[in-house]
Amino acid sequence: MSCTVSMTVNGKTVSREVEERTLLVTFLREHLGLTGTHVGCDTSQCGACVVHVDGRSVKSCTALAVQADGAEVTTIEGLAAADGTLHPMQAAFREHHGLQCGFCTPGMVMSAVDLVRENPNPTEAEIREGLEGNICRCTGYHNIVKAVKAGAEAMSAAQPAAVAAE
Amino acid sequence: MANPNGIGASVRRREDQRFLTGRGNYTDDFKRLNMTHAVHVRSPYAHARILGIDASGALAMPGVVAVLTGADMEADKVGSLPCGWQIHSKDGSPMKEPPHYPLARDRVRYVGDAVAVVIAETREQARDAAEAVVVDYEELPAAATSTRAIDGSAPLVHDDAPGNVCYDWHLGDKAAVDAAFAQATHVATIDLVNQRLVPNAMEPRAALGEYDPSNGEYTLTTTSQNPHVTRLLMGAFVLGIPEHKLRVVAPDVGGGFGSKIFHYGEEAVVTWAARKVGRPVKWTADRSESFLTDAHGRDHVSHAEMAMDADGNFLALRVSTLANLGAYLSTFAPSIPTYLYATLLAGQYKTPAIYAEVKAVFTHTAPVDAYRGAGRPEACYLIERLVDVAAGVVGLDKTEIRRRNFVPAEAMPYQTPVALQYDTGDFAKNLDIALPLVDYDGFRQRRADSRARGKLRGIGFATYIEACGIAPSNVAGALGARAGLYECAEVRFHPTGSVTVFTGAHSHGQGHETTFAQIVAERFGIPIENVEIVHGDTNKIPFGMGTYGSRSLAVGGSALVKAMDKVERKAKKIAAHMLEAAETDIEVKDGRFTVAGTDKSLGIGDIALQAYVPHNFPLDELEPGLDEQAFYDPKNFTYPNGCHVCEVEIDPDTGVTTIVNFAAVDDFGRVINPLIVEGQVHGGLVQGIGQALFENCVYDEESGQLVTGSYMDYCMPRADDVPSFTVRYHEDQPCTHNPLGVKGCGEAGTIGAAAAVINAVVDALSDYGVTHMDMPATPEKVWRVIREATPAMAAE
Secondary structure (H helix, E strand, C coil), X not given: CEEEEEEEECCEEEEEEEECCXXXXXXXXXXXXXXXXCCCCCCCCCCCCEEEECCEEEECCCCEHHHHCCCXXXXXXXXXXXXXXXXXXXXXXXXXXXXCCCCCHHHHHHHHHHHHHHCCCCCHHHHHHHCCCCCCCCCCCHHHHXXXXXXXXXXXXXCHHHHHHC | CCCCCCCCCCCCXXXXXXXXXXXXXXXXXXXXXXXXXXXXXXXXXXXXXXXXXXXXXXXXXXXXXXXXXXXXXXXXXXXXXXXXXXXXXXXXXXXXXCCCCCCCCCEECXXXXXXXXXXXXXXXXXXXXXXXXXXXXXXXXXXXXXXXXXXXXCCCCCCXXXXXXXXXXXXXXXXXXXXXXXXXXEEEEEEEEEEEECCCCCCCCEEEEEEECCCCXXXXXXXXXXXXXXXXXXXXXXXXXXXXXXXXXXXXXXXXXXXCCCCCHHHHHHHHHHHHHCCCEEEECCHHHHHHHCCEEEEEEEEEEEEECCCCCEEEEEEEEEEEEXXXXXXXXXXXXXXXXXXXXXXXXXXXXXXXXXXXXXXXXXXXXXXXXXXXXXXXXXXXXXXXXXXXXXXXXXXXXXXXXXXXXXXXXXXXXXXXXXXXXXXXXXXXXXXXXXXXXXXXXXXXXXXXXXXXXXXXEEEEECCECCCCHHHHHHCCECCCCCEEEEEEECCCCCEEEEECCCCCCCCHHHHHHHHHXXXXXXXXXXXXXXXXXXCCCCCCCXXXXXXXXXXXXXXXXXXXXXXXXXXXXXXXXXXXXXXXXXXXXXXXXXXXXXXXXXXXHHHHHHHHCCCCCCXXXXXXXXXXXXXXXXXXXXXXXXXXXXEEEEECCCCEEEEEEEEEEEECECCXXXXXXXXXXXXXXXXXXXXXXXXXXXXXXXXXXXXXXXXXXXCCCCHHHCCCCEXXXXXXXXXXXXXXXXXXXXXXXXXXXXXXXXXXXXXXXXXXXXCCCCCCXXXXXXXXXXXXXXXXXXXX
16 A cells, blocks of 8 residues: 655655555655665664654654654754755764764764754763664764764854754 | 874864765665665574475565575576685694585575575565565574584584584694693683674675676675675685676775675675576665674683792693584684684783684574674683683782783784784883773772772773784785785876875775875875775775774785885886986975975976876886885784773672773874774774673574574663773884884774773672673673672572
């Protein structure tokens, strides 16, 4: 059985005919060609597939595309500014070497952005707890934690009003 | 003026831009016109005879293009996956090397062994149809552990490997060791298990096969750490495709840790099937499949003894190890528990006599091969646990017994009794740097403070040395490698002065695109932006042996230097011609070529332009172009070494171990990019900590089922399980035999960490009479030990 799914992805309205069982991550990767969102496991454990649905982080391997029907979805491809300027969290990951192979990175960054939205000034312990749903095998988390801390500060500095408003 | 992006600078990584914006190109990201999707039908049994395969139901399902089996491969004369290393047993006989077909033919030998492949229009259709393939199995009894496999009554994994033994090997001087034990005042003994691990690179393995009937060319895009080796093995041994008709591309690869070194059956299946069905075929493992079929790591059971004199000086070491190789020989499997393990058993110590026996066995489990450290973590763990036990036996402080037995820096180069010759290292210095980092003098007080709070505190040391830069072809060959282990680089200057470097090393997280470019920028005094590093494509790179064993910089970087030397020599000739000077009068510094004693000079950019637009070159002595290639084969391994110290606090009520401090002091020789090196250490440490506290790959002893087949059962370290680290390195012991003085840093963290953590845990539990605990030290295990040691508490 197929159905029509429509949503806004990275600011663009998209509509596709898909099998009803299509996962959101499959929709993004296979149907829209947005391969920045990755699949690292099949038990909702690793977080490589995290995207934002209506502003909140969601493991897109564990949501059906139809569940995001009508939603605003942001993937890693949509995080930087239109002119290519990196989001402060992306820039912080680069500055603090918070990534190595890059595979967990999109999910890690999307989770980190959501974490900071909820807690604009997280402690190291809060960052570590907040990223508990994202597995990284390369970095040992040390530099990810530093990056999220710095990213949080940069986000607050860049948009104090916007962060407070959410 | 020093190049701001040259050697020693923490240059931010150039590859990050694409990874951070979702523009990485991993194998599963590729789509091809008319591409089909493959899903494997895998054995649910650890051991069974295949009586028949009925694919008729699957073939009738929507979107199904083909169902192919081992019989189809046999009909097409597809060969066995080759093993790249041959070991000989004590008696001189070669190891048992049973065939390993990409799709099983009449028997399956582990849960996950591939039986058939379903190819369909979509992945979902292929998955549905795979469930409809009916395989008639006759289940047979299995041997899922190494101890079971050799108990005399175990079912045979391969009929031609009696007793399930692949080889029974040894190294060292048994007579000298026996004599030393006869004279020893003290003997320390330990029995330990180095448990099986699953490497768990975050990107699951994937492979995309293509065949172009217009020219007979195959292309395999795959998650590989060494595409050239895959091309050689698959082309020559499995599918019979000559190199000029087979391109292997390893694009962005999401971590490897050893598990993507090897040539896997799925790569051959999609390449072969692409021609068979006349369309591109892509296979991507799901995580459950990765757990079942990625080559696993470690899995040793060992007994070790150290003979000492009255003062705790080591006299001799005797080691006996049982190594599990799984059901089939993975590409480098035989070398891991032998030449990458037993040769490291001297550690940092001047133990004069060492004898090691290693019996490697087949079991009904996934193949076991290199996982980060590959043999060296097993060696380090065994030695450093034994040294801690020895300290207790002799009554010495754990730092003192190490100091007393270190190979002194002035003894370098030092020939160990187990084949290796260390070139440099100052082990006492590593320890001296580490002790204040963890305030060792204050430990007693901290332990007392913990006690006052009802907690247990322990401190653990691990000193390690590893043989990296794997390497010297003559040595590797003598030890059983069926190929030399050199590396290749090409440095191509373009007419306007930019540079493309082609390297046979492969980056899957290590940041070569940055570090290799730093080396080139520094050498020629050019902006790093003008340097591009190309890797991972057999059609672009002359040849390569890939990345593993912390070899990229030590071997690949040295090849790069050698190629740059050639470029400079050629550029010097061109400069001499252009400046109308004798070649011997040209001085070269930072990419400027100057006639000695004059202000006449040219930059490398001017020379590159002239190299490509020459008008009056003396053609009998000077060719146009500025593009040079080099192969580098090292003289020796490199020997990174260091000292790791871990402090833990244990809650006796819950058994939870918390790492409260961890310091790593390493000697990697010269460091190209400190930021990247420290990142490698952090990641390595957490893999070692993961082994020590969390990770354990378990097969059910009876059924051979993989019990820990997902992230819900196999405990990966997460951000809130581990601390931040104190990482230091020093550069005053550079490698003496490669041009950069580099030693390698990729595996060090993993090698030292597990021993440091367990030594700390055992130290914390020493009041309970604990002298050893096998990994992982889970809360349950720790809690039980505490309860069993305190009957009064248990009765409460």
